[in-house]
Amino acid sequence: MKQPLVSIIIPTYNSKNYLEEAVSSALRQSYQPIEIIVIDDGSTDQTRDLFPEFESKGVKCFTIENGGASNARNYGLEKASGEYIQFLDADDIIEPTKIEKQLHLMQKHQAGICYSPWIDFKTHPNDGHQTEFRFLHINHSLIRTGKELMISYGMDNWFIPTVSWLVSKTVIEKAGYWNPAKCPNDDGEYFSRVLFWTKKVVCCNENLAHYRLVAGDSLSKLNSTVKIEASFKSHKQVEALLTTCDDKRLMCYPKRHHYMSYKLIKKGYPKLAKRAARHFDAIKSDSFLSKKKHYWRLINWFGLYNGTKIYKLLLPIWNLSKR
Structure with a gap:
């Protein structure tokens, strides 16, 4: 054959x-x-x-x-x-x-x-x-x-x-x-x-x-507005593709993309990070973050951007209470 x-x-x-x-x-x-x-x-x-x-x-x-x-x-x-x-x-x-x-x-x-x-x-x-x-x-x-x-x-x-x-x-x-x-x-x-x-x-x-793992600058790094915008556009394209499917569980996939973008750019590009956080919030689906019960609850109440800030403030208190 x-x-x-x-x-x-x-x-x-x-x-x-x-x-x-x-x-x-x-x-x-x-x-x-x-x-x-x-x-x-x-x-x-x-x-x-x-x-x-x-x-x-x-x-x-x-x-x-x-x-x-x-x-x-x-x-x-x-x-x-x-x-x-x-x-x-x-x-x-x-x-x-x-x-x-x-x-x-x-x-x-x-x-x-x-x-x-x-x-x-x-x-x-x-x-x-x-x-x-x-x-x-x-x-x-x-x-x-x-x-x-x-x-x-x-x-x-x-x-x-x-x-x-x-x-x-x-x-x-x-x-x-x-x-x-x-x-x-x-x-x-x-x-x-x-x-x-x-x-x-x-x-x-x-x-x-x-x-x-190549050292130095790379196209994969979100270290410019141009790269962030291109990445955001690609995430929205994936999101649009998945909305054509009846299986709502799939939306955890683009939700993860928006979270990872938010995490990578929040220090250098706070306005664009807020946009990524808003799009994360807009997708109503489960997430790998749900395994962090306190964090996930705060995100659902206050959104990713504010919920993350509150979580960081409360985390030392929660850690002390466990001792």
Whole structure:
């Protein structure tokens, strides 16, 4: 029986120092057939000097005008011929058995997507002193719908990085392309659509991906008004999508997004934090914060912004009373 082709799409921008590791991890895959597609998003660090060596190993390399990672991923999707897609950022690494093990589970259970736990690292994935293992207190053995996984995100407050996923082309065709607008939440918004349209999600409960923690400024940090506005817009897009579904439990998912934004920007951007708090309050659903009973009660009475202030004032008193 002929095995399906898997496309590994690697967008890169000024990541020459990391790109060889990412491409090497793709080339080492135990599964075949695969195609590897590298899209240079207008880099200025001589990334293209690596292309002759890559191409000699069968890697397809393209250079486009700078338009952001999501635009580069869309270009990769246009060039991809695979029935399954692995998105691999240029600074991340995948284990040699990732595609093989995830695809086996997807075929066994007729699932649209598969994810795995991952390892955070800074310099080298095998450097135990610099590698943080992320243990998720979630039952990964379950086979769930994409919407059920979104509820788990909202109620248990966890996430999955792009590198952990393997996605069928059938699901991608339903979810559509990545939003090309530069946004700190580009992967969150995209995989929200992927999960929304996925009937079955499986987990390969083994660390198969390595997510690099890069120091310095990053698009993912909410450290400017432009980034905050882009992130807020993406959260509202996800919220609008979920309101089309009858399952009201799903609304804990965008509610969590607004809370995380509020938490990240409340010191530097208080007005925009208040807006995030208002949108959190406007969503009438449960939340992972409900596990903090006193805090959750104050939030429901006074709203997230004022309830948080009151909670901080009362917390020392409650702690003293427990002694």
